[in-house]
Amino acid sequence: MKKYLVIITAIFLGISVEAQESSMTLSLQEAIDFAIKNSYDNKVAQRDIESAKQQKWETTTIGLPQIEATVDYQHWLKQQVTLFDTNGDGINEEFTFGTKQNVNAAVTLRQLIFDGSYIVGLQSARTFLKISQQAKEKTELLTREAVINAYGNVLVTEKSIEIFENNEKILEKNFNDAKKIFENGLNEEEDVEQLEITLGNIKSQLNSLKRLKVIAYQMLNVTLGNDIDTELTLTDNLDSLTETNIDFGLISQSFNLNDHIDYKIAENDRESKRLLMQLEKSKALPTLNAFVNYGSQANSDSFSFFNGNQEWFNYSLLGVSLKVPIFSSFGRSAKTQRAKIDLEVADIRLKETEEKLSLQAKRAKSDYQLSIEDYQTAKKNLNLAERIEKKQRIKFFEGLSTSFDLTQAQNQLYSQQQTFIQSMLDVIAKKAALENALNIPVK
16 A cells, blocks of 8 residues: 555656646746756857867867777788799799788877977867857847847736726726617717727737737747746736836946957957968978887787787887978968958958947947837826826717717827837837847846
8 A cells, every 4th residue: 555655646746846847937037047047049059168178178189199009810811922933943933921810919109299280279279169158158148138028028918918908898888888878869879889899909909919928928938948838927027127127327338349249259250260370371380290109919820819829029119200291282372371361351350340339339328218218208198198088088978079089099098008018118128138239247
């Protein structure tokens, strides 16, 4: 009985763990932190760093001692015949030299003494590792912005649904009240029909928003690196998040070009082109290698190499190899010139990056400041639109205005509601874009 209880408990624990993994509760900052560790792009970027470290070591080992062992076994199925006139009578006699079988075992130590391309290769490996690390940093910045936008889109959708549901309730009451008034002969049928059209549009848009909500949550899951069906509960709301993202100090913050990740990446690209040019130049230098080996050889007409009385003959060899390039039909020169042109192009791109980043920072500041101003204007206009719609509704049911006037006021209110919601998202998104433009690191 105990055994079955343990099994049942384990099953329920497994179900509980699985249920925990399929749901998450996240603030915006928690979502960013989670995505930095778990998003697909960041996982790939981390693997790229690990690969670059291995490549750096792989390049380093080229200049370190290399030891290899070889064992060669040969068995002559038919030995070669050598002709030789032994007694000077003009007739060659047939001779076979050596044994039918032999084994040769040797250990060789090789050491690179000088190779210009190896030195450049070490520098290139370090540069490649730095590029991979900078790519990870850039990925983190882009991930932060992507999570903010995806998180914001979910909040916008939920806020829109909340507003549309409230509008639907008000319109349904207005429609029912107008219908009763019409049935009592106190207004026109057109007034009822006009409200019915508006109500139908609101319901249609509300259904569309509910479908978009599902997609918005799935997009956020993809950005986080989750399964798309993971249940998410967001603890931040759009109103408070907008207010906390209004930071006028960010607009006055100075732009530091040399610390910007995109500029560092461009600098490293330029450095990689310089190293490629140095590599082509180094191929005109001589290379020097040395080796020493030690081996033993055994010979026999039968396979007796594992016998205790088998005789083995030792040998050892020390050697140095110097290779000097002399003439390549100007092939090396052409490659060097091509690498030099690539370096000049990298210099041009570096200057272009410098100008673009400076302009991007200025534009991001302007866009962010404008988004705050638009938000403040939209908030004020929404209050006005709500007051106008309320007045028109009272006038309509008092018989002082037409359904056309009420519909116009309602459409204006709905438009201002969407403008206000979009202005809140713009503040959040534009701040994220500005943080990237200023290269503010991920917290």
